[in-house]
């Protein structure tokens with residue numbers, strides 16, 4: 001059985017810079033260099049203090065995605081700071097471009113739902129755009145969260161899913 005840490009969105013605890021690894025190979029290959037980068041824009045500067053984000057985008061259909069903007073900034077840059085409010089309310093958080101003053105709300109579209117509902121909207125069946133929006137949730141506050149040393153466990157080999165069935169099916 002294989003598993004990997006997920007999601008792979010990290011945030012610097014000092015300056016709020018976000019980094020989203022594309023996959024586990026990317027994480028393994030580039031983490032040593034990332035830890036050595038000395039361009040933290042916090043008051044003390046120096047190295048970033050990377051921490052896996054415990055907030056993900058979730059959609060009511062069950063899909064989830066790393067907390068990272070869906071598309072680059074209008075200036076072309078694709079690096080963002082995560083600005084968390086002190087109120088603890090997600091609607092007060094935003095993404096801020098690292099190279100221009102643009103900021104963006106913390107939301108993204110759930111692609112599968114968007115494709116499905118867009119088709120229905122075109123047919124004149126009433127739906128609302130907000131139905132395909134994903135919203136941030138803290139997965140530590142979720143009943144799905146059960147941690148040993150990892151976060152989500154993504155089972156990669158489908159045949160082993162049988163072992164997750166009730167015990168009598170093993171015989």
Ligand SMILES: [Zn+2]
Pocket residue numbers: 012013014015016017039040041042047048049
């Ligand atoms: Zn930093």
Ligand SMILES: [Zn+2]
Pocket residue numbers: 073074075076077097098099100101102
């Ligand atoms: Zn920008």
